[in-house]
Amino acid sequence: MNALGLPPLSLYVHFPWCVRKCPYCDFNSHTLQGELPEAAYVDALLRDLRVQAADAQGREVASVFFGGGTPSLFSPAAIARLLGVLTSELAFAQGAEITLEANPGTIERGRFADYRAAGINRVSLGAQSFDDRALQRLGRIHAAADTQRAVAELRSAGIDNFNLDLMYGLPHQDVAAAVMDIDTALQLEPAHISHYELTLEPGTVFGGLPPDGLPDADSALQMQLDCQRRLAEAGFGQYEVSAYARDGRQCRHNLNYWRFGDYLGIGAGAHGKCSRVQSGALSVERSWREREPRRYVSSLPSLPARRTVASSELPFEYLMNTLRLLEGFDEREFEQRTGLSSSVLQAPLARLRARDLVEQNAGRWRASALGFNFLNDVVSEFLAPQR
DSSP states (O other): TTTSOOOOOEEEEEOEEESSTTTTSSSOOOOOSSSSOOHHHHHHHHHHHHGGGGGGOOOOEEEEEEEEEEEGGOOOHHHHHHHHHHHHHOEEEEEEEEEEEEOOGGGTTTTTHHHHHHHHEEEEEEEESSSHHHHHTTTTTOHHHHHHHHHHHHHHHHHOEEEEEEEEEEETTTHHHHHHHHHHHTTOOOOOEEEEEEOOOOTTTHHSSSTTOOHHHHHHHHHHHHHHHHHHHHOEEEEEEEESTTTTOOOOOHHHHHHOOOEEETTTTEEEEEEETTTTEEEEEEEEOOOOHHHHHHHHHSSOEEOOOEEOOOOHHHHHTTTTTTOOOOHHHHHHHHOOOOOGGHOOOOOOOOTEEEEEEETEEEOOOHHHTTHHHHHHHOOOOOO
């Protein structure tokens, strides 16, 4: 907590376009039609920032995440222009983590050096798999060789703090193939690996028409366990449900989300979270922007839509995030981030402990090994009663 009694602050910037939308993706992304409106969209982001800048409330920005969509469709010059204004309008912490999501299929040779010169110091590559047939089934526009080439470009640019996104439970994938993806990723020596199971989300192509050859639940679980074992052997510590990192290389931006920190969200469909202290009482506010890019641009410079989170909803929102972390939480942190007494947690925690779904160690609550596999059931205990 800072002198204002507020959580740390991050900034999320959303870029809504992709060359092609993947059939499993439920993020706010839109297939690029025609020329990328780069300059106009950066103008819109800057207008968005200026109407929300007061929500920083004097805090430094600890991290920035350029997400999408495909932010790497935007030129290094556009990112440099954007970051130049961001750092003049907001106070940035020294050594702030600044991450760019990148699709290996949209990187031109030498571009990462220009992104680094623009201020990017961390990159997240959407590798997903190193099996070209699997990538084709996922509708990806890149091949495994593109990821290898992108990593070489990162190293040439002097960016060694990078993440590789990998998926498992893919159509026609077996356990050996899932482990092979991990082994290939480890050979590239990333600082961080995100490893998550393919899920069929409502509203996606795969959600409406599941692909053939999906592994059964037992096979997917074995993939998870074998891959986790391989990552641990290679020195990657799991610190969140799907996140693994070398020592000191955990994603600071995502940790701020999971620890129920605050963040400004600018861009089409971007969400934000802002805490305020008024008359000695803490309140938490959620905000969101129009999802469709043209509607988003035309809505500016109005403030985003906002609502104050009801106190009855805060335990669920807090635990939905913090129980994703192996570190869990302590009751004092809960009180600082929600403004509530930790007594509201005692009954549901007791029920969960009786079922061996949570445990307490050195004053910190966390999901047990069993609870980690049933987190939806665990956090549902904290849902507010519905009328």
